[in-house]
Amino acid sequence: MSRIHVTATVNGDPVEFLADPRETLLDALRNHLDLTGTKEGCGTGDCGACSVTVDGTLVCSCLMLAAEANGKRVETIEGMARDGLHPLQRKFIEHAALQCGFCTPGILVAAKALLERNPDPSETEIRYWLAGNLCRCTGYDKIIRAVQDAAAEMRQDHRGAA
Amino acid sequence: MPKDTGIGASSKRREDIRFLTGRGVYTDDLALHGQTHAVFVRSTVAHGRIRSIDTTKAAAMPGVLAVFTGEDFKDVGGNPAGWLINSRDGTPMREPKRPVLAYGKVRHVGDAYAAVVAETYAQARDAAEQLAADSEIEELPAIIDMKAAVADPSNRVHDEIPDNLCFDWGWIEDNRAAVDAAMKAAPHVVTLELVNNRLVPNAMEPRASIGEYNPGTGDYKLTTTSQNPHLTRLLVAAFVLGIPENKLQVVAPDVGGGFGSKIYHYGEEALVLAAAKKLGRPVRWTAERSESFLTDAHGRDHVTKIELGCTKDGQILAIRTETLANVGAYLSNFSTATPTFLHGTLMAGPYKVPHVYVNVKTVFTNTAPVDAYRGAGRPEATFSLERVIDKMCRELNLDPFEVRRKNLLTPDQFPYTTPVGLVYDTGNYHATLDRVMAMADVAGFETRAAESKKRGKLRGMGLSTWIEACGIAPSHLVGVLGSRVGLYDAATVRVNATGNISVMTGAHSHGQGHETVFAQIVAEKLGIPESSVEIVHGDTAKIPFGMGSYGSRSLAVCGTAMAKAVDKIIAKGKKIAAHMLEASEGDITFENGKFQVAGTDKAKTFGEIAFSAYVPHNYPLETLEPGLEETAFYDPANFTYPAGAYICEVEVDEGTGKVDVVAFHCADDFGNVMNPMIVEGQVHGGVGQGIGQALCEFTAYDETGQLLTGSYMDYPMPRAEDVPFYNVDYSCQTPCTHNPLGVKGCGEAGAIGSPPAVVNAVIDALHRGGHTHVKHIDMPVSPSRVWAAINGQGG
Numbered sequence: 013m014s015r016i017h018v019t020a021t022v023n024g025d026p027v028e029f030l031a032d033p034r035e036t037l038l039d040a041l042r043n044h045l046d047l048t049g050t051k052e053g054c055g056t057g058d059c060g061a062c063s064v065t066v067d068g069t070l071v072c073s074c075l076m077l078a079a080e081a082n083g084k085r086v087e088t089i090e091g092m093a094r095d096g097l098h099p100l101q102r103k104f105i106e107h108a109a110l111q112c113g114f115c116t117p118g119i120l121v122a123a124k125a126l127l128e129r130n131p132d133p134s135e136t137e138i139r140y141w142l143a144g145n146l147c148r149c150t151g152y153d154k155i156i157r158a159v160q161d162a163a164a165e166m167r168q169d170h171r172g173a174a
Numbered sequence: 175m176p177k178d179t180g181i182g183a184s185s186k187r188r189e190d191i192r193f194l195t196g197r198g199v200y201t202d203d204l205a206l207h208g209q210t211h212a213v214f215v216r217s218t219v220a221h222g223r224i225r226s227i228d229t230t231k232a233a234a235m236p237g238v239l240a241v242f243t244g245e246d247f248k249d250v251g252g253n254p255a256g257w258l259i260n261s262r263d264g265t266p267m268r269e270p271k272r273p274v275l276a277y278g279k280v281r282h283v284g285d286a287y288a289a290v291v292a293e294t295y296a297q298a299r300d301a302a303e304q305l306a307a308d309s310e311i312e313e314l315p316a317i318i319d320m321k322a323a324v325a326d327p328s329n330r331v332h333d334e335i336p337d338n339l340c341f342d343w344g345w346i347e348d349n350r351a352a353v354d355a356a357m358k359a360a361p362h363v364v365t366l367e368l369v370n371n372r373l374v375p376n377a378m379e380p381r382a383s384i385g386e387y388n389p390g391t392g393d394y395k396l397t398t399t400s401q402n403p404h405l406t407r408l409l410v411a412a413f414v415l416g417i418p419e420n421k422l423q424v425v426a427p428d429v430g431g432g433f434g435s436k437i438y439h440y441g442e443e444a445l446v447l448a449a450a451k452k453l454g455r456p457v458r459w460t461a462e463r464s465e466s467f468l469t470d471a472h473g474r475d476h477v478t479k480i481e482l483g484c485t486k487d488g489q490i491l492a493i494r495t496e497t498l499a500n501v502g503a504y505l506s507n508f509s510t511a512t513p514t515f516l517h518g519t520l521m522a523g524p525y526k527v528p529h530v531y532v533n534v535k536t537v538f539t540n541t542a543p544v545d546a547y548r549g550a551g552r553p554e555a556t557f558s559l560e561r562v563i564d565k566m567c568r569e570l571n572l573d574p575f576e577v578r579r580k581n582l583l584t585p586d587q588f589p590y591t592t593p594v595g596l597v598y599d600t601g602n603y604h605a606t607l608d609r610v611m612a613m614a615d616v617a618g619f620e621t622r623a624a625e626s627k628k629r630g631k632l633r634g635m636g637l638s639t640w641i642e643a644c645g646i647a648p649s650h651l652v653g654v655l656g657s658r659v660g661l662y663d664a665a666t667v668r669v670n671a672t673g674n675i676s677v678m679t680g681a682h683s684h685g686q687g688h689e690t691v692f693a694q695i696v697a698e699k700l701g702i703p704e705s706s707v708e709i710v711h712g713d714t715a716k717i718p719f720g721m722g723s724y725g726s727r728s729l730a731v732c733g734t735a736m737a738k739a740v741d742k743i744i745a746k747g748k749k750i751a752a753h754m755l756e757a758s759e760g761d762i763t764f765e766n767g768k769f770q771v772a773g774t775d776k777a778k779t780f781g782e783i784a785f786s787a788y789v790p791h792n793y794p795l796e797t798l799e800p801g802l803e804e805t806a807f808y809d810p811a812n813f814t815y816p817a818g819a820y821i822c823e824v825e826v827d828e829g830t831g832k833v834d835v836v837a838f839h840c841a842d843d844f845g846n847v848m849n850p851m852i853v854e855g856q857v858h859g860g861v862g863q864g865i866g867q868a869l870c871e872f873t874a875y876d877e878t879g880q881l882l883t884g885s886y887m888d889y890p891m892p893r894a895e896d897v898p899f900y901n902v903d904y905s906c907q908t909p910c911t912h913n914p915l916g917v918k919g920c921g922e923a924g925a926i927g928s929p930p931a932v933v934n935a936v937i938d939a940l941h942r943g944g945h946t947h948v949k950h951i952d953m954p955v956s957p958s959r960v961w962a963a964i965n966g967q968g969g
Contacts, residue, residue, distance in 0.1 A: 048203035049196015058886030089196035112685030113193025114430025151862025
């Protein structure tokens with residue numbers, strides 16, 4: 013089967029690779045671009061470990077074909093820290109909102125997408141938004157608190173900047 | 175004033191930076207030159223006889239490098255059970271061989287009977303599908319239900335085991351007559367039959383293994399998702415493949431959760447090593463989630479009848495249990511210890527109960543192997559006990575708090591020898607009970623219940639007081655109980671010439687934060703910054719020895735080994751300092767990182783002593799070796815006994831049967847706490863899993879042995895919306911009396927104490943709503959089960 017030439021922007025960098033037509037975006041990120049921060053927890057879109065954004069939309073990269081990323085802007089966990097850690101990353105450390113770390117990249121990408129849509133989510137809104145991301149270690153408590161705390165800080169910074 | 179560094183500080187987790195930035199390195203993240211891909215051919219039937227496997231077509235497919243079947247491994251060893259359990263009549267357990275790949279028969283859906291290795295994953299998978307099509311397997315009737323398995327001796331999981339029983343164990347058999355007599359004489363007897371539901375551990379990282387072999391040296395390397403690389407090395411090298419241990423390096427890099435399921439050696443690990451040797455190239459395999467569901471060792475799966483004899487005012491006189499425990503198709507490494515010595519020995523709970531007898535029949539079925547899952551046996555014991563006590567309170571119209579208070583051991587009774595073979599060294603169970611009642615505002619419950627009622631919800635409150643034995647384990651004791659391994663641990667503390675430190679520990683961190691906590695302890699003891707200490711784990715080539723992390727043993731056992739190695743460093747440092755300061759060794763003190771001649775200002779810093787050990791120009795070389803590196807092995811004198819009291823509040827929707835956990839309070843006694851922030855996280859995670867077991871999780875096999883809950887669409891994992899914030903307290907501290915850190919362990923607490931608190935709360939809510947006919951609902955207490963119970967169907 014002939015391969016498909018894909019060009020895209022990943023974390024701000026132009027990339028190109030040859031994708032098998034059946035290959036998922038997740039496999040392309042991990043195997044062609046060496047971006048192994050995005051994880052496969054289930055391969056069926058049920059656990060959220062493979063969360064990335066494509067043109068700003070949160071997707072499970074295990075459910076999207078690599079070829080579909082052609083011409084798109086993809087953001088992964090590796091692109092999250094710019095000029096130092098993102099407030100979510102800092103708050104995750106402060107609250108110890110992770111343990112084994114396997115689900116963490118997906119949760120951070122998903123939480124960032126939430127805060128970009130809704131800078132002031134309620135606890136319930138955070139829990140529902142992150143319901144697509146499974147974590148077996150933390151019982152979610154510290155994750156929710158870290159997201160609340162990061163949101164508060166980002167709102168503060170936003171007001172300070174305005 | 176909380177400390178900001180060292181023991182007791184909530185130091186931030188140093189491992190987090192790599193995880194938060196996508197720089198963690200888990201097994202599947204490794205790419206190796208020349209790597210090949212293995213795919214396993216797994217049984218689609220629960221029970222079948224392999225008639226033929228024709229490998230011709232698969233072997234000739236593009237990219238295929240090798241095809242293996244069970245016949246190829248017939249002559250190597252089996253994956254052994256780690257504990258020998260004897261039946262009540264003294265006969266040893268039945269121990270069928272667990273081969274690398276099944277031959278002769280397949281015994282559960284997912285049982286691997288062949289494997290293909292190819293250049294690419296897709297090629298291996300295509301060939302594995304061809305091989306499945308070219309295999310003739312005669313389906314046999316599946317043995318799924320435990321009671322039926324024992325009742326029908328004609329149908330056998332293992333042809334040589336006539337009644338599908340692994341063993342029939344009594345604990346303690348000599349006490350049986352006395353327990354029977356006490357039960358008969360008791361003024362009141364409460365009986366409860368319950369199911370401890372089968373769970374799939376579901377670490378978020380699926381199992382993965384990479385085998386390597388260097389034909390030039392004969393060295394093997396296995397990179398694998400393990401909680402205990404040394405144990406895996408022992409099993410795969412000495413028992414299965416017959417490789418000398420010094421020719422096999424086992425590395426467990428970042429591991430994405432385990433919860434027990436990654437303690438065990440699995441056949442895939444042996445296959446990738448054997449295939450790597452055959453091909454001279456790395457061979458990798460990563461489980462798909464469906465393979466994890468089908469083949470990771472499952473947890474729990476007990477069917478229990480518990481009887482409790484008591485006085486009319488709730489004094490417990492005797493406890494007797496009969497349990498059927500499912501081991502699945504093969505014996506996984508700890509599977510025989512979990513329902514016995516990790517379960518029966520805890521059946522007295524934190525109570526003063528004079529008579530206890532436990533009977534466990536362990537049954538082979540055509541299902542995935544069952545083994546230790548977070549808590550392992552202790553959650554099963556706690557659930558049975560706390561549910562039957564709750565039932566006693568309802569039958570006799572007694573207050574559950576007062577009943578606990580009446581029966582809990584008191585601080586003056588320690589050390590306390592239980593009737594089931596343990597010696598609890600210390601505790602204060604009334605303190606945790608008082609604490610949790612204050613945290614939960616028990617007095618304000620009626621107001622909250624009234625408020626819930628206004629919103630159309632039934633509110634209930636459930637209590638559980640729990641204990642566990644962890645810090646696994648004193649070797650002499652477990653040896654008597656049938657363990658085939660010692661359960662000590664080891665650490666090496668290497669002080670480098672410039673004074674920074676590498677600690678090689680036998681513990682393995684797969685989420686627990688050892689890299690942070692262990693560094694806090696070493697830094698505190700040596701009076702140096704935490705940042706000067708590096709914790710190395712998960713590599714048999716770097717670490718002296720270790721039995722790994724499970725059973726809340728990391729800190730109590732591995733941490734103690736580390737603390738003892740640090741003590742040896744200090745002792746040697748004193749000798750060096752005595753020479754350099756021209757004083758006698760006995761006059762040297764060590765405090766805050768300084769070796770000092772007592773009563774003088776003559777002192778050397780820790781860094782100066784370290785440097786002198788490696789540049790020994792002014793050094794007692796005649797009597798002391800240069801260098802500063804010490805190893806300690808530590809075997810605990812006893813188990814440790816964390817304990818606590820949990821209160822759960824639920825709201826039940828009568829119309830739908832939906833249960834919401836609206837509050838969860840934990841008062842635990844873990845002894846001394848090294849890092850409160852990490853301890854909280856451990857409790858949160860355990861409670862999250864416990865709520866998952868109580869309300870959501872259920873592993874369903876149909877009568878033909880097909881796993882109906884084999885994906886996240888079918889197996890309801892607790893999600894962020896399903897759980898509340900947890901209210902956690904660890905201020906009641908009775909330090910462990912037999913390890914120098916005074917620590918007990920906190921990893922399993924939440925999963926042990928929470929399920930009965932949740933179920934007790936649901937029953938309480940239903941009774942308050944007038945549904946007093948509901949005596950019990952089996953877990954998971956799902957909406958359909960609650961609705962059925964309310965409406966008189968079951969329950």
